[in-house]
Amino acid sequence: MENMRQSPANRILILMKTEGPQLAAAIGDALGISGEAARQQLAKMAEEGLVEPITVATAGRGRPRQLWHLTAAGNRQFPDGHAELTANLLGTLVEQLGSEALDTVISAREAETLTRYRQELERADDLATRIEALAAIRTREGYMADSWKQADGSFMLVENHCPICAAATVCAGFCRSELETFRAVLGARVERSEHILAGARRCAYRITPD
Numbered sequence: 001m002e003n004m005r006q007s008p009a010n011r012i013l014i015l016m017k018t019e020g021p022q023l024a025a026a027i028g029d030a031l032g033i034s035g036e037a038a039r040q041q042l043a044k045m046a047e048e049g050l051v052e053p054i055t056v057a058t059a060g061r062g063r064p065r066q067l068w069h070l071t072a073a074g075n076r077q078f079p080d081g082h083a084e085l086t087a088n089l090l091g092t093l094v095e096q097l098g099s100e101a102l103d104t105v106i107s108a109r110e111a112e113t114l115t116r117y118r119q120e121l122e123r124a125d126d127l128a129t130r131i132e133a134l135a136a137i138r139t140r141e142g143y144m145a146d147s148w149k150q151a152d153g154s155f156m157l158v159e160n161h162c163p164i165c166a167a168a169t170v171c172a173g174f175c176r177s178e179l180e181t182f183r184a185v186l187g188a189r190v191e192r193s194e195h196i197l198a199g200a201r202r203c204a205y206r207i208t209p210d
Contacts (some may be wrong), residue, residue, distance in 0.1 A: 006034070008041050013050065013070065013077055016143060019202050020161045021069035033168065043066050057149040078144075078161050097169060103173065108179040117185040127209060130186050131155050155207040157182070162196050172197070179205075 008031055015030055022030075027030045028038035051074055053066045061145055094102050120137055124130040131147045135157055138145035142163035149155050168174040175197065182190045186207060194204035 009045055009050070010077075012038075012041065012045065015034070016051065016068065016070045017078060017174075021067035022026045023065060023067060027068070031206075051079065078142075078163075095187060106173045106177050109174075110181055113178075114181050114184055116197070117181065121185060127186065127188055127207070128155065131157055131207060134182070134185065145209060153208075157190075157205040157207060158194075160201075168197055182207075 004019040007186060011031055012022075012027055015027060020036050024039045024042055027042070028035040033041075036138045039130065042051055042053075044054070044099055049071055050067050052071050055064045055066055090102065093105070117134065117137065121130050121133050124133050125201040128149060135145040135147040138157075138159060142161065144160040145157065146160070149153060162168065164174060175192075176197070178190060182205060187210065189208045191206050192200055192203065193206050196203050
């Protein structure tokens, strides 16, 4: 991801990935350039198939706004965990050895992940610190995660990218396993409120103390 931070186009991709559809003016502000310069960059990226505009009506008689968002090709600029190979391998595993074998693989991955996360979070002595540390781990693993505390005292953990999306698409057990891992390592109630596989832009989790 380091190289993606070096050009205006890649900075725009990251902005849309983490913040969702954007106005050209907002993109200009984020990059420190004019709205017109941002529109020129967006037009070039649209020609490359990376972004496209959506016209959104405004309340009252205001002019419609044009929001820019990532296309499927734009999303593919981010790590995909060798999507096609992963999907094929999982399909072959189920075909040759049955679904029980895949369940065994998922359980083993869950156990390994839980052990590793607990080791990394062992010095985090409160929920807020554990969530912040978990977000950092997940970002390091390619999930582009963030976290914050809400006004009602609960916490949000969001993941703007899913590097194992292909595997999760083939088998929802990976998503279930990750949710259970979060609950175990945080020692808290964790509910998924947004899900990439359900069509959302990101995965989001609401976390409250048990």
